[in-house]
Amino acid sequence: MKRITISEVAKLANVSKTTVSRVINNKPDISPETRKKVLEVMDEYSFKPNAYATAVSNRKTKTIGLITPQGTGNIYTNPFYSRVLHGIATEITEQGYYLMFSYIENDDYIDVFERHMVDGFVLLSPGVEDKKIVDKLKAINAPFISTTVLPGLDDHSYIDIDNYHAASIAVKHLLALGHKNIMIINSFSTLLSNKHRLKGYRDALKEKGIAPKEELIFEGEPIFETGFGIVMSQPELPTAIFACSDMIALGAIEAIKKRGKQVPTDISVVGFDDIHLAGNFGLTTIRQPILEKGKIAAKMLINKIEGKEIEVSKLEVQLIDRRTTKAVREEH
Amino acid sequence: MKRITISEVAKLANVSKTTVSRVINNKPDISPETRKKVLEVMDEYSFKPNAYATAVSNRKTKTIGLITPQGTGNIYTNPFYSRVLHGIATEITEQGYYLMFSYIENDDYIDVFERHMVDGFVLLSPGVEDKKIVDKLKAINAPFISTTVLPGLDDHSYIDIDNYHAASIAVKHLLALGHKNIMIINSFSTLLSNKHRLKGYRDALKEKGIAPKEELIFEGEPIFETGFGIVMSQPELPTAIFACSDMIALGAIEAIKKRGKQVPTDISVVGFDDIHLAGNFGLTTIRQPILEKGKIAAKMLINKIEGKEIEVSKLEVQLIDRRTTKAVREEH
DNA sequence: AAGATAACCGAAACCGGTTCCGTTACCGGT
């Protein structure tokens, strides 16, 4: 029951600490018999090396930290972040790493690194206002990967979809259905990725000869309330809405219904992300490989930490056509 | 920039390691001047003690692990778990602890304890089939707190609401509105807490002189699809549904609408938990203090780890009356 | 049979902290 140490194992097996350490780490210079003997002892007493002692000695912790700039609460509320996190966690465990939940609102994330508790960080979708975080990470020389494009980051420091392209797929779909009045409810455009989406929206319209109207462009937090609030507050409703987050889309749909209109008969809605809930409610949306995003982020980070070559991957995006879009109704 | 050690600080301040350690930990036996001098050096070189080295020396890691028996994926999908987690994380950080995400499907959670990476665990709503986990934790003498009642646990090892009472509030509400045909969609009744809910449901009916009908009792995973599937598959629908999870309730409502009925005009629905989404969709539900549950669990665990007195708290429950229940329509 | 080579193993130093115990200096009391 009591946890045993390497010295005790050594004593029990009649060998030195060095030898035990060698079999633990599968090092050479050990005869098959002594290895076997040591293994037996380790097994009998169910010995497990103290990970932190190893970490101190190796100057490698094998754990990575999670930074969640936009207020950590979101992680738990927003299914999108949850799923990215799921991907990160999966990949990390697979590679024998641990995940430290640096649950920190202030600057303490620096702390866990400086205190040698983590080898690096993944930055969960930071906003532009979080540039100082990146600066700090660079300053203390901490390896990190962001799950969003950020100004000043090279290909090796982030993983993201092509947001411009994704948005253009969405509005082109709407355009093809004959919609001309397309509202966009974006996430905060201070974020580079959202800027790209907005540009994708604008360019897709222009390409079709439609001038983007400023009064159809909105933005807010990527939550239900945003979509709901904006749709409720508009005097006039468009025939289609492109929401840059599924939660926004869901909120918008509820508001539309509340106002006595039908989706998609009166108004078409397309969301973004394809979280699980989107499927539940039959939402047409742009799917991004959320889980994969997390996995790749983790993989890149680990490679970075271990000084390996890191390759830049591409994340594909696709339109999932469900039940919230429909050809525009002819007005007359 | 380069991280400095305690020995180097000692050298720079012209004192011994011992002295530096003393000021780090606010120990006595130090003159104000030397303390000041050491602090200056630490500050100038922004020294932070290596947490793991401290952990090795102290045999205390100041981090706690999270075990999520029901398949870790759920945490990220189910908003309820997410929020409990939020509470746990908040409390833990406040107390200077760290959260290790032992993201483990198999038996490896034992591992992190045996490898001295965590001081204890919080068990996130385990099921009855996870009794072996509890057994194992007991076997290795690991401190833990469960966020659900489990058979064989004393008051000091779990924190939960009074599920019996909570369920009875829900069905009494429905009863008061004149409903007599009340369907219950429970979470798996292999879980003790769900057993209690079922009993609460049954007793509340009996108290009103209504014999519970077996054909109105259902159960399944606490997810959208469960509510949706069950409601879709029933030939005849009741006038009210008590869903033991908000996600189930949401699914049920979607199915009801799909079948051309109205909520609450035709059918009343009450959910359970009061997750954020419930508010978004105007769901009438039983609110349990989710965040607080997590916080208390963390607090209890830390007290346990530190050998302090642990007090048992009570979690209050309340009906949040929104827009999915209504007096039953008179049949004739 | 001598010398070289390789296989196997251990002593001791190290990682970055904490702590026990002993030493020194200074104080007031008699």
Place this chain on the structure above:
DNA sequence: ACCGGTAACGGAACCGGTTTCGGTTATCTT
């Protein structure tokens, strides 16, 4: 002048691992 007490500090051992370096053997050449 001597004694006892206390405040301030350091040496060295310790926590539980890893690693360097070197020393034995045994085996292989020639």
